Amino acid sequence: MTMHRSRMYALIVDAPDRDAPQAARFWSQALGVPARVDPAEPQFTSLAGAVDGLAVAVQSVDDAPRVHIDIETDDVDAEVDRLVRLGATEVSQWLQCHVLKAPGGHLVCVIPVHSDPELFAATARTWE
Amino acid sequence: MTMHRSRMYALIVDAPDRDAPQAARFWSQALGVPARVDPAEPQFTSLAGAVDGLAVAVQSVDDAPRVHIDIETDDVDAEVDRLVRLGATEVSQWLQCHVLKAPGGHLVCVIPVHSDPELFAATARTWE
Numbered sequence: 413m414t415m416h417r418s419r420m421y422a423l424i425v426d427a428p429d430r431d432a433p434q435a436a437r438f439w440s441q442a443l444g445v446p447a448r449v450d451p452a453e454p455q456f457t458s459l460a461g462a463v464d465g466l467a468v469a470v471q472s473v474d475d476a477p478r479v480h481i482d483i484e485t486d487d488v489d490a491e492v493d494r495l496v497r498l499g500a501t502e503v504s505q506w507l508q509c510h511v512l513k514a515p516g517g518h519l520v521c522v523i524p525v526h527s528d529p530e531l532f533a534a535t536a537r538t539w540e
Numbered sequence: 541m542t543m544h545r546s547r548m549y550a551l552i553v554d555a556p557d558r559d560a561p562q563a564a565r566f567w568s569q570a571l572g573v574p575a576r577v578d579p580a581e582p583q584f585t586s587l588a589g590a591v592d593g594l595a596v597a598v599q600s601v602d603d604a605p606r607v608h609i610d611i612e613t614d615d616v617d618a619e620v621d622r623l624v625r626l627g628a629t630e631v632s633q634w635l636q637c638h639v640l641k642a643p644g645g646h647l648v649c650v651i652p653v654h655s656d657p658e659l660f661a662a663t664a665r666t667w668e
Contacts, residue, residue, distance in 0.1 A: 420571055428644065464593060517556070518555070
């Protein structure tokens with residue numbers, strides 16, 4: 413039996429492109445955290461520090477406003493399979509991000525481990 | 541000059557009424573945390589433990605699926621005023637919960653302090 417691990421990694425505020433700069437400024441000030449645009453992925457404005465152990469970011473999207481959750485894992489395929497067995501459906505794949513729709517209609521992205529390895533080791537759940 | 545404090549308290553997965561039980565079961569299993577219905581507010585299923593210091597819950601709503609953020613504060617009126625000055629608009633009030641729409645179109649609820657007083661004291665931001 414193989415095992416893998418996962419944890420809730422991030423809360424992503426998806427804002428329509430034309431509103432994204434104002435949304436990033438608002439959430440930065442509302443939560444009292446610095447806004448940092450990632451040069452490698454400029455659609456993301458990171459708002460680190462609002463809650464220890466949780467990444468928060470505003471993403472500019474060509475879509476309606478929504479919030480989605482990222483789950484990070486040491487085995488993306490196994491985690492996608494697990495969530496599909498729990499009732500999620502696969503929507504799309506973008507690079508290493510697998511987008512699923514959860515029962516109830518919310519989006520969740522499954523991504524490789526992004527957080528500090530020590531935080532992941534200490535807080536991820538183990539699945540068999 | 542008076543001061544008040546606030547912090548990000550919760551991530552609330554608002555699921556349409558007919559889907560809410562399945563959504564609560566999915567998120568409980570996806571995040572590996574117990575689902576507990578609050579007898580006083582049975583529309584909420586608490587999913588505590590996914591991230592330390594962050595409340596997570598599924599709420600049954602008569603509306604489309606969405607995710608909203610709760611900000612807790614020691615002065616609800618002052619915090620609502622602060623967020624409105626940052627660009628939010630007031631949507632509604634339900635008991636002590638003030639619902640605002642943030643720039644970008646996302647919902648945020650301002651509520652009195654719900655978390656442990658020690659956690660609030662240690663992690664809330666101070667506003668003047």
